Amino acid sequence: MTFEVPRGDGYVEVDLPDCDVTIAELPGGEPVDVREAAEEAVANPHGPLLSERANADDQVAIVVTDVTRDAPDGILVDVLFDELEAAGVDRDQVTIVLGLGLHRPMDEAEIEAELGEYADLAENHDPDDVVTLGEVNDIPIEIYRPVAEADLVLTTGQSEPHQYAGFSGGAKTVIIGAGGESFIKYTHGPDMLGQESVKLGKIDGNPFREAVEEAGELVGLDFCLNVTPGPDGFLDASAGDSGAVVRDLAETAREALAFEVDGKYDAVVSGVGAPKDAQLYQTTRGITYVVLSDGAPVREGGRVVVPAVLDEGYGAGRGEERFYEWLSGAEDAESAYQAMLQGYEPGAQRGFVTVRSLRHADAYITNSEDPELVEECLMHAEESVEDAIEPGSDVLVVPKAPKTLLV
Numbered sequence: 001m002t003f004e005v006p007r008g009d010g011y012v013e014v015d016l017p018d019c020d021v022t023i024a025e026l027p028g029g030e031p032v033d034v035r036e037a038a039e040e041a042v043a044n045p046h047g048p049l050l051s052e053r054a055n056a057d058d059q060v061a062i063v064v065t066d067v068t069r070d071a072p073d074g075i076l077v078d079v080l081f082d083e084l085e086a087a088g089v090d091r092d093q094v095t096i097v098l099g100l101g102l103h104r105p106m107d108e109a110e111i112e113a114e115l116g117e118y119a120d121l122a123e124n125h126d127p128d129d130v131v132t133l134g135e136v137n138d139i140p141i142e143i144y145r146p147v148a149e150a151d152l153v154l155t156t157g158q159s160e161p162h163q164y165a166g167f168s169g170g171a172k173t174v175i176i177g178a179g180g181e182s183f184i185k186y187t188h189g190p191d192m193l194g195q196e197s198v199k200l201g202k203i204d205g206n207p208f209r210e211a212v213e214e215a216g217e218l219v220g221l222d223f224c225l226n227v228t229p230g231p232d233g234f235l236d237a238s239a240g241d242s243g244a245v246v247r248d249l250a251e252t253a254r255e256a257l258a259f260e261v262d263g264k265y266d267a268v269v270s271g272v273g274a275p276k277d278a279q280l281y282q283t284t285r286g287i288t289y290v291v292l293s294d295g296a297p298v299r300e301g302g303r304v305v306v307p308a309v310l311d312e313g314y315g316a317g318r319g320e321e322r323f324y325e326w327l328s329g330a331e332d333a334e335s336a337y338q339a340m341l342q343g344y345e346p347g348a349q350r351g352f353v354t355v356r357s358l359r360h361a362d363a364y365i366t367n368s369e370d371p372e373l374v375e376e377c378l379m380h381a382e383e384s385v386e387d388a389i390e391p392g393s394d395v396l397v398v399p400k401a402p403k404t405l406l407v
Contacts, residue, residue: 003397005385006273007307007367012384014269018391024259024398024406029252031233034072038079038225038237045240046248050080050223054152056088061150063097063174064122065157067110068282070275072234074115076156076225081118095146096122099157099177102184102319102347127318130180134218141215142180152222155242158234159226159249161257161405163288163353164193166203169226170246171216181346187211188349190341200293201405203250213243229403230256258405259398261295266393268298269305269385270401277308279315280373281323283365284354286401291357295406297396303362305388306401310368314377319347326351327377333358336378354378364388 001021004011042050054060062080064073077096084094096118098106105124112119123146131148132140147153159169164187176184187208192198198208224242227234228249235256238248268290276282286306291298298304314324322345330336336355344352355378357363363379365371366388371381382388389395398404 005269005271005307005397005399008277008309009274012307012367014385016386016389016395019389019393019395021395021397022265024396024404026231026257026259026404027255028231029235029256031230032235032237034075034227034234034237035079037227037234038076038239041237041239042079042083042225045223046238046244047241050083050154051087053222054084054087054089058089058093058151059149060084060089060094060152060154061097061147062094062154062156063099063147063178064114064155065173065177066098066100066103067106067114067275068103069158071156071158072227073156074118076227077115077118080154080156080225091121094121095150097144097147097178098122098124099173100125100127100317101176101179102127102181102317104315104317104320125178127180136183136211136215136218137186139186140182141175141218142182143174143219144178147174147178148219153220154223154225155221156225159228159246159253160403161200161253161289163200163285163292164188164198164208165212166199166201166206166209167246167250167253169249170213170224170242171221172212174219174221175212175215183215184346188346190343190352193349193352200289201254203247216242228253231400231403254405257403258407259295261297261396261406264299265297265302265396266299267303267305267389267395269389269395269397271399272306272308272401274309276402278310279312279320280308280310280365280377281315281320281350283308283310284350287363288353288357289401289404290398290406291360292353293406297406298361300360303364303388305364305366305385307367307385308365310365310370310373313370313373317347319350322348323351324377327354330355330378333378
């Protein structure tokens with residue numbers, strides 16, 4: 001059976017004639033025009049209109065997602081500007097903050113591609129230039145200074161399945177994306193991530209999501225505009241109070257992105273694609289989103305196969321470096337997992353969930369530009385998907401793993 005799996009901005013064609021292949025086809029939905037959906041959401045928000053929340057003399061910070069996400073932030077920011085102008089806010093009163101978390105800074109070309117005419121208003125978040133605004137669960141809430149000092153805090157991005165927060169977006173873009181290390185370390189540490197209720201697709205009763213939303217209230221996140229992705233485009237937009245926005249879009253996502261797993265498979269071919277498969281750090285989502293899902297489709301001792309480009313190696317940010325140090329310095333997944341249970345620096349959490357997954361199944365990264373790196377980090381490199389799968393295997397194909405809820 002021949003099928004396609006994302007790699008970078010394109011696809012690789014795979015032929016497994018000796019295998020029994022199942023494709024995880026998602027219910028999906030009709031894609032929307034992002035601008036029209038965003039304008040409608042802003043006109044009918046959860047809570048007051050943005051024009052009613054803004055004052056003409058406000059200094060405004062808009063926190064957007066970074067290059068590791070594929071949210072249409074430029075369009076969403078443009079829609080917010082229409083509302084701000086209606087409230088009398090001038091362009092020079094606005095700072096756009098690229099919510100990096102502990103990822104690498106974006107360069108000028110990337111900022112231009114994401115924000116277009118608003119690129120000159122943008123600056124990379126610096127996790128060391130922060131202001132402490134209070135505490136949540138006895139942990140300091142540190143926020144990038146331009147956000148902390150703003151009169152009005154807005155955020156854009158997308159609400160998609162997320163391994164820790166249940167769904168991304170909402171307050172997470174501000175609190176993690178524009179935050180300091182203390183809260184990232186707390187929310188991404190082994191004690192938090194080891195809890196059963198911290199999982200993909202779960203919002204209510206998820207202590208990670210609850211902590212992020214409480215921190216968002218403390219910081220004073222005023223307005224959120226998010227979209228939710230489907231298999232072939234964006235399906236919906238929602239605006240207003242951030243917690244309500246995430247829950248609103250999660251309902252759409254659950255209907256569009258769920259695949260019911262029936263049984264266990266010898267191998268799962270997991271698609272990631274651009275922008276995430278430029279680096280190994282983000283590519284491992286194709287492993288962890290499969291192995292640690294509710295559906296958990298791969299049998300113990302099986303394998304997860306992910307085509308990826310890896311033209312950025314393991315990644316260039318502080319978090320990516322810590323991820324690499326743990327995986328490249330480990331003898332095996334079990335010893336790394338046991339060591340990381342004792343604690344690790346923020347950013348290394350992707351290494352933690354990766355080795356947790358590798359204790360259950362092997363991982364093969366194929367079609368990459370950096371096979372040596374893959375082998376260095378406890379995974380296997382092969383030239384093609386076909387090379388990574390044994391003949392006669394029972395195979396599940398998840399074409400877009402980071403946007404799929406395996407249930």
